[in-house]
Amino acid sequence: MEVPILKQGGVLIATVQAALSDADLSQLRSGLVQQVVRWRSRGVIVDVTAMDVMDSFASRTLREIAHMIRLRGAETVIVGIQPEVAFAMVQLGLTLQGVATALDLEEGLTYLNQKFERMH
Amino acid sequence: MAQVEQTVKDMKDTGARNNQTMELTTRSNVASELLRELVAHLRQNRTQLREEWVTRISETRLLTAMTKDEIFAEATSVYDSYVEALETGTFEALQAYARNLSERIIPRGVETHEVVGIVLLLRDVLARSLFAKYQTDFKKLNRILDAYEPAANRIANTVAVGFVQERERVIRQQQEAIRELSTPVLQVRERLLILPIIGVIDPQRARQLTEQLLRGIRTNRAKVVVIDITGVAAMDATVANHLVQTVEASRLLGANVIVTGLSPEIAQTLVTIGIDLGKMNTVGDLQGGIEQAERLLGYKVATLAEPS
Numbered sequence: 277m278e279v280p281i282l283k284q285g286g287v288l289i290a291t292v293q294a295a296l297s298d299a300d301l302s303q304l305r306s307g308l309v310q311q312v313v314r315w316r317s318r319g320v321i322v323d324v325t326a327m328d329v330m331d332s333f334a335s336r337t338l339r340e341i342a343h344m345i346r347l348r349g350a351e352t353v354i355v356g357i358q359p360e361v362a363f364a365m366v367q368l369g370l371t372l373q374g375v376a377t378a379l380d381l382e383e384g385l386t387y388l389n390q391k392f393e394r395m396h
Numbered sequence: 397m398a399q400v401e402q403t404v405k406d407m408k409d410t411g412a413r414n415n416q417t418m419e420l421t422t423r424s425n426v427a428s429e430l431l432r433e434l435v436a437h438l439r440q441n442r443t444q445l446r447e448e449w450v451t452r453i454s455e456t457r458l459l460t461a462m463t464k465d466e467i468f469a470e471a472t473s474v475y476d477s478y479v480e481a482l483e484t485g486t487f488e489a490l491q492a493y494a495r496n497l498s499e500r501i502i503p504r505g506v507e508t509h510e511v512v513g514i515v516l517l518l519r520d521v522l523a524r525s526l527f528a529k530y531q532t533d534f535k536k537l538n539r540i541l542d543a544y545e546p547a548a549n550r551i552a553n554t555v556a557v558g559f560v561q562e563r564e565r566v567i568r569q570q571q572e573a574i575r576e577l578s579t580p581v582l583q584v585r586e587r588l589l590i591l592p593i594i595g596v597i598d599p600q601r602a603r604q605l606t607e608q609l610l611r612g613i614r615t616n617r618a619k620v621v622v623i624d625i626t627g628v629a630a631m632d633a634t635v636a637n638h639l640v641q642t643v644e645a646s647r648l649l650g651a652n653v654i655v656t657g658l659s660p661e662i663a664q665t666l667v668t669i670g671i672d673l674g675k676m677n678t679v680g681d682l683q684g685g686i687e688q689a690e691r692l693l694g695y696k697v698a699t700l701a702e703p704s
Contacts, residue, residue, distance in 0.1 A: 355650070359610030362648040366641040371648070371675075378650035379617055387650075 279304045281311055287319040287388055288312060289381070299368050301337040309344050318350050319388035323381055325356030335370035342375040351391055352376065355384040430543040431439075434526070435483040446475050449521045456517065458510045462501070470497065470542040473512075478518060479581075482547050487554045494558030502566055511559045515552045522548070556589055581607055581612035588689050590704060594627030602638040609642060613651045620689040621646055624682045626657030636665045643676055645681075653677065656685035 277300060282289045288311060295332060308320055322338065324330070342352035353376045357365070366369065378384040438445065452470050459467055473493065475684060481490040498511070526544065530537035574595065591609055613621065623639075631639070643653040655678045655683050658666070666676075679685040690697060 314494055353647075357648045359607070359645070359649065362610060362645040363606060365648060366644045371644045377648050379614070379619075381419065383617075383619075383650055 279307075281307055283311075283315050283317070286317055286392070287321060287385065288315065288317045289321045289323065291323040291326075291381075295327065295329065296334065298333055304369055305337055305341050305344070308341055309348060312345055312348050312350050318392060320350055320352045321381065321384040321388070322347050322352065322354050323356045323384075324354060324361075325358070325380070326359060327360060328367050330357070330361050330370065332368065332370055335365060335372060339372055341377055342372075353378050353384040353386060353387055357378050398423065415636075426539070430540050431482060431485075431547070434540055434544055435479055437525070437529060438479045438482070438522065442475065442479075445521060446471055447474070449518050452517050452521060453514055456513065458513045458517075459506060461504045461506055466480060474514075474518065475498075478551055478694055481551050481554075482544075483545070487550065490551060491554055491558055494555045494694055495562055497563035498559045502563060508559060508563070512552070512556045515555045519548045519552060540619045556687070559678070579608065581608055583616050583618070585690070585693065585695065587617060587693060588686075588688070589613065589616055589618045589620070590622045590624060592624045592627065592682075597628060597635045599634055599638065602635050602642075606638065606645065608643045610645060610649060613646060613649050618651050620652045620692050622652065622654045622656055622682065622689050623686040624656045624685065625659075625662065626682065628662065629659060633665060633669045636662065636669055636671070640666075640671050640676065647675075652689075654679055654685045654689055656680065656682050 277294045277296070279290050279292055279296070279300065281304075282291075288308065290308060292304075304322075309320075309354075311317070311362070312320055322341065324338075327334070338354055342354070345352045354372065354380045358375065376387060378387050416649075444537060450464075450468055453467060453471070454464065460668075462470070474497070477490045477493045482489055501511075506517065523541070523544070526540055579591065579593055579601075582592075584590050589612055591605070591612075593605065597605070609621065612618065622643075625639075639655070643655065646653045653676075655676060657676055657680070677688075679688055687697075
């Protein structure tokens with residue numbers, strides 16, 4: 277299932293709505309990396325509230341997305357990781373090192389806005 | 397005379413090889429007869445033997461937690477159930493009594509070695525009285541002891557096991573009680589939680605803590621969590637690892653974790669297991685932790701007036 281990418285002001289929001297296959301994840305990655313420059317976005321939020329499993333491929337892809345988007349000149353926040361998923365990820369050693377995380381979409385937006393204010 | 401007895405015994409032994417069942421019945425008949433004689437002897441000399449036992453107990457300084465009268469009262473009941481167990485060969489009554497006794501004396505700080513000690517003392521006192529009674533008839537003494545020793549050992553065993561079982565039951569009960577004292581996740585300011593941990597953390601409790609904390613972060617929409625482990629004296633590598641994982645999982649939920657009050661031992665453990673200190677935000681004490689949390693959240697605490 278493809279992940280829709282919405283533009284909201286200077287921020288791109290990708291909301292995962294169901295379990296994703298590896299192909300979907302790769303598609304999400306290329307989609308975000310292309311659109312972030314196309315729309316001149318300064319921030320990207322990936323909402324994973326609906327994901328109740330996060331395997332190593334998924335978390336590696338999320339990390340790659342965050343790092344690639346930083347190289348493209350924007351910031352990424354992963355939001356909505358479920359408590360059980362978070363602990364399972366940590367036990368597997370998938371800690372999303374160097375990637376910003378927030379509780380939910382609202383928190384993610386607040387985080388990005390604070391970051392933008394600081395840059396000005 | 398002795399020679400005749402010997403011959404009879406030899407014959408019996410030969411017979412035994414041919415017919416073991418019969419030998420067993422004869423032997424148990426003989427044994428029960430001897431036991432009856434033994435029980436009669438113990439009943440007859442009850443007062444004197446009991447006195448002697450109590451004296452030996454106080455001489456060896458066992459049961460110091462109890463008064464002399466109490467020891468005497470307990471000794472009487474133990475003596476009677478002891479003789480009864482010898483007589484009937486059933487240990488249920490003794491077992492029940494031992495459990496009941498343990499229930500009463502464990503809260504008073506009576507130790508396992510004391511209970512085992514007094515039962516062994518009684519065994520010795522009774523054995524001595526048997527020596528004295530049958531000192532002229534060595535063969536009979538031997539047979540009496542053959543009957544007495546297994547039963548006495550089994551009694552000692554029963555009492556000791558009963559005591560230890562009772563103790564373990566008390567310990568299990570206490571463990572459950574401690575586990576039920578759940579660790580609270582408290583909100584002290586908007587978006588700031590504190591999690592004070594007190595006592596020993598075993599892997600099970602650690603798991604429970606993590607679960608509660610992660611759920612607390614979600615329901616309270618916390619941004620900063622202060623985990624205070626001043627009340628934790630030490631933790632092993634597994635639990636320390638678990639703590640680090642909890643910190644990382646909280647970060648995945650978007651919350652910052654500050655750990656406060658690490659004891660030198662825990663600091664040592666964390667360094668030994670080689671955790672990445674970049675991931676862990678630690679502050680010396682709870683006050684410092686809360687102050688830093690307030691800074692992170694943008695709070696500023698100011699005194700409005702001089703305290704009166």
